[in-house]
Amino acid sequence: MISCVESRGNDAYLPPTEGEVEISIFGPGYGxxxxxxxxxxxxxxxxxxxxxxxxxxxxxxYLNAICIDPETMLRVVLAxxxxxxxxxxxxxLFRSASAAKFVCSSIMRSNEFSALVGSWRLSxxxxxxxxxxxxxxxxDELGQRAKDSRYPTPVFASEGKLIWERASSPxxxxxxxxxSNAAEVAAIARLSMLMGESxxxxxxxxxxxNNHACVVLSIRIAGIYILLGGDLQCRADRAFGWxxxxxxxxxxxxxxxxxxxxxxxxxxxxxEVWSKLLRPALPAVTTPYVNGRTRLPSPEDCRRxxxxxxxxxxxxxxxxxxxRDRDRTVEKTVRETAKCVxxxxxxxxxxxxxxxxxxxxxxxxxxxxxxxAMHLAQLLPI
Amino acid sequence: MQPKAKWIDDFWKFxxxxxxxxxxxxxxxxxxxxxxxxxxxxxxxxLGRADAIRFFDGLIRVxxxxxxxxxxxxxxPLAGGxxxxxxxxxxQSFHESFGCLRKYDGIxxxxxxxxxxxxxxxHPLDYPAxxxxxxxxxxxxxxxxxxxxxxxxxxxxGYSDEGGTRKRQSILYVRRIRSASSEEVRQSEQxxxxxxxxxxxx
Numbered sequence: 001m002i003s004c005v006e007s008r009g010n011d012a013y014l015p016p017t018e019g020e021v022e023i024s025i026f027g028p029g030y031g032x033x034x035x036x037x038x039x040x041x042x043x044x045x046x047x048x049x050x051x052x053x054x055x056x057x058x059x060x061x062y063l064n065a066i067c068i069d070p071e072t073m074l075r076v077v078l079a080x081x082x083x084x085x086x087x088x089x090x091x092x093l094f095r096s097a098s099a100a101k102f103v104c105s106s107i108m109r110s111n112e113f114s115a116l117v118g119s120w121r122l123s124x125x126x127x128x129x130x131x132x133x134x135x136x137x138x139x140d141e142l143g144q145r146a147k148d149s150r151y152p153t154p155v156f157a158s159e160g161k162l163i164w165e166r167a168s169s170p171x172x173x174x175x176x177x178x179x180s181n182a183a184e185v186a187a188i189a190r191l192s193m194l195m196g197e198s199x200x201x202x203x204x205x206x207x208x209x210n211n212h213a214c215v216v217l218s219i220r221i222a223g224i225y226i227l228l229g230g231d232l233q234c235r236a237d238r239a240f241g242w243x244x245x246x247x248x249x250x251x252x253x254x255x256x257x258x259x260x261x262x263x264x265x266x267x268x269x270x271x272e273v274w275s276k277l278l279r280p281a282l283p284a285v286t287t288p289y290v291n292g293r294t295r296l297p298s299p300e301d302c303r304r305x306x307x308x309x310x311x312x313x314x315x316x317x318x319x320x321x322x323x324r325d326r327d328r329t330v331e332k333t334v335r336e337t338a339k340c341v342x343x344x345x346x347x348x349x350x351x352x353x354x355x356x357x358x359x360x361x362x363x364x365x366x367x368x369x370x371x372x373a374m375h376l377a378q379l380l381p382i
Numbered sequence: 383m384q385p386k387a388k389w390i391d392d393f394w395k396f397x398x399x400x401x402x403x404x405x406x407x408x409x410x411x412x413x414x415x416x417x418x419x420x421x422x423x424x425x426x427x428x429l430g431r432a433d434a435i436r437f438f439d440g441l442i443r444v445x446x447x448x449x450x451x452x453x454x455x456x457x458x459p460l461a462g463g464x465x466x467x468x469x470x471x472x473x474q475s476f477h478e479s480f481g482c483l484r485k486y487d488g489i490x491x492x493x494x495x496x497x498x499x500x501x502x503x504x505h506p507l508d509y510p511a512x513x514x515x516x517x518x519x520x521x522x523x524x525x526x527x528x529x530x531x532x533x534x535x536x537x538x539x540g541y542s543d544e545g546g547t548r549k550r551q552s553i554l555y556v557r558r559i560r561s562a563s564s565e566e567v568r569q570s571e572q573x574x575x576x577x578x579x580x581x582x583x584x
Contacts, residue, residue: 052509109578118567156583320513
């Protein structure tokens, strides 16, 4: 039984000790970012979203707030996939972390991806930014760093690849569990279909359905195993998605903390993940997603997840904020013209999970909820 | 108030145009305001009474609607001042203007058969963004065909003033941006490939 204690956090700016693991998950309703403290002052950042208060990448805001220097303490900046909601501010975060190695999905080494970024970056500046803008900036930064051997070598993540490790005690390693070889080939084929679209009126790459090339991470710090699910989805074919991850990792050490993939949606959930990769009744966290009328996790998603573990949390309610304008005439016109209008992201929350790295009795997870973070059961209609 | 002499000159000039073109529709562009009309010039023979009656006849009917009266020039005294509609005929004073209250730039992120969703920003770095769903009919027919996912869009809200009439307007259209040439695309792709190839990846 995994021991946990939950609290409404009031010490958001208290940094972890060197002997503590921390997983901080931020999710404002459109976007997601995870920071992991691996002990001994080593941090990694997975994906990026914007801090509503400072408009900076949330990882930078948080590390600055707890007096951690991202330039020297961030070891890895990782993009699980290129969806706009996962990469906002990622280039700025990477530029601020000169000691960090950049990690992305192996499909990004393909000629198709380079061609796609090369052609779509000519779309010019788009309001709100785009995933292509972020990757184009990161590639420029990597090009600059390639001339200087002080910078760590970037890594393409694929199934089973070791991304980062620390041999000294407490030992730690970060390993990619996806994408599988088959997923990589399928994703590259999908990319090639997008070629040639950029000479039309579109200025943003259409959303790529099914995140089969998403990077899933397994993190080990001493005896603590954490599974970060990204946005990887399930497919019937066991060579793809979560079933490929299950087949490649069943029988290994079970994880005791889970970042639920794809904002809790049913298409990223499979019984075998819970039975073969995760310990029972473990703490699990997800982030909300609001996009038009899509709201994740839905009440059905919440019920399904809560049947698997009662210790399930979400960083905010998947509810948009109400539209307001400083000018009543504008507000009236907007409401008369649009069928539906909302502000996204609406709410913002942070869930922090800490645990002492101990080789003796199993320490408990301290789960602190900040902002609009809540227990998943609170999303269910009364 | 305009100088009287200019008013008379303009009046005759326009009358001549009217007779030539029979441009009755242009009367609609005239601005009628109830105010004192000084017709002293007519006593000097510059403006004949019959001309004035014939010319103003159609316009005064408009003024009737406005004032609920039936003023007729032929029943008005021609000496001294009189109260009645005045036609401002300085064509430069007729103009249309648009006062913008808000302009949003955005991207269509979902297109359905009869609606679409767009994410909009007043300033590029605004946070949070506005998400709005529109009927496809809010776009012109030509824009409806190209309003696909990923297409940039502009939404302007404001007042338009036309000849003293103010209308509140919501204007939604697809932004046409110059596309990169094939050569520009080729060079950009090559540049990215060169950078990526120059990086030693693990």
